Amino acid sequence: MRLILLGPPGAGKGVQANFLKEKYNIPHISTGDILREEVSLKSELGNKASEFMKRGELVPDEIIMEMVKERLMREDVKKGFLFDGFPRTLNQAEQFDKILKEKNISLTAVINLNVEEEVVIRRLSTRRICSNCGKIYNLITMPPKVENICDECGGKLYQREDDKEEVIKERLNVYYRQTEPLIKYYLEKNLLYNVNANLEANFTQKEIEEVLKNFS
Ligand code: AP5
Numbered sequence: 001m002r003l004i005l006l007g008p009p010g011a012g013k014g015v016q017a018n019f020l021k022e023k024y025n026i027p028h029i030s031t032g033d034i035l036r037e038e039v040s041l042k043s044e045l046g047n048k049a050s051e052f053m054k055r056g057e058l059v060p061d062e063i064i065m066e067m068v069k070e071r072l073m074r075e076d077v078k079k080g081f082l083f084d085g086f087p088r089t090l091n092q093a094e095q096f097d098k099i100l101k102e103k104n105i106s107l108t109a110v111i112n113l114n115v116e117e118e119v120v121i122r123r124l125s126t127r128r129i130c131s132n133c134g135k136i137y138n139l140i141t142m143p144p145k146v147e148n149i150c151d152e153c154g155g156k157l158y159q160r161e162d163d164k165e166e167v168i169k170e171r172l173n174v175y176y177r178q179t180e181p182l183i184k185y186y187l188e189k190n191l192l193y194n195v196n197a198n199l200e201a202n203f204t205q206k207e208i209e210e211v212l213k214n215f216s
Contacts, residue, residue: 007113010120
């Protein structure tokens with residue numbers, strides 16, 4: 001399985017990726033997670049990326065493509081992969097196509113999580129993440145059993161810096177301007193599959209499984 005999860009911020013890409021990586025035994029490659037890790041390490045890359053991320057803007061394509069190329073050199077991608085949050089611009093998608101062609105591999109499917117704007121705004125402002133294992137919670141739809149504590153590992157939950165209302169709006173604007181055109185791009189390549197991401201996570205998961213049944 002070589003998959004891409006497309007969708008606006010808060011569509012549930014991270015939540016669905018957690019199930020897909022287990023089910024298909026493939027690495028989950030989230031460019032957002034890699035960037036946040038670099039920011040927390042205060043690496044050169046992290047320092048460059050942090051200003052863009054705080055404002056809800058995209059990190060420049062050159063930085064992202066370097067990161068992705070490096071990640072694709074790892075042994076585990078031979079099993080397949082699941083990209084979450086990449087590609088996000090037409091330029092990234094075209095460059096990614098070139099890399100795949102050079103490696104003589106092709107994508108299996110691009111899953112587009114369709115969701116209404118008011119749903120994502122609500123989800124993002126109530127999202128919490130475990131600072132230790134990265135598990136994603138939601139204060140309303142997927143709350144932890146004990147307030148602020150991760151069910152899985154006991155880690156403390158935190159709110160992402162870009163999950164503040166003004167930044168959420170900017171991230172959505174950026175999505176409509178720069179990422180939404182990828183839907184047409186992958187549709188024209190016959191790779192796009194739409195699923196309803198307004199539903200409870202389990203239902204969306206079933207829709208994705210239905211799509212991927214054809215490839216496994
Ligand atoms: P990134 O980390 O990729 O963030 P994003 O795309 O904005 O997506 P999110 O992680 O916010 O949402 P999600 O769809 O994963 O939702 P989740 O599953 O958590 O990017 C962050 C930043 O990094 C970007 O702004 C940019 O600056 C930079 N960046 C990253 N990649 C880049 C690239 N390729 N190029 C340039 N810049 C890049 O779910 C959200 C919430 O909803 C959670 O609380 C969850 O519990 C809840 N939830 C999920 N599904 C459901 C459901 N079905 N029902 C009810 N609640 C649900």
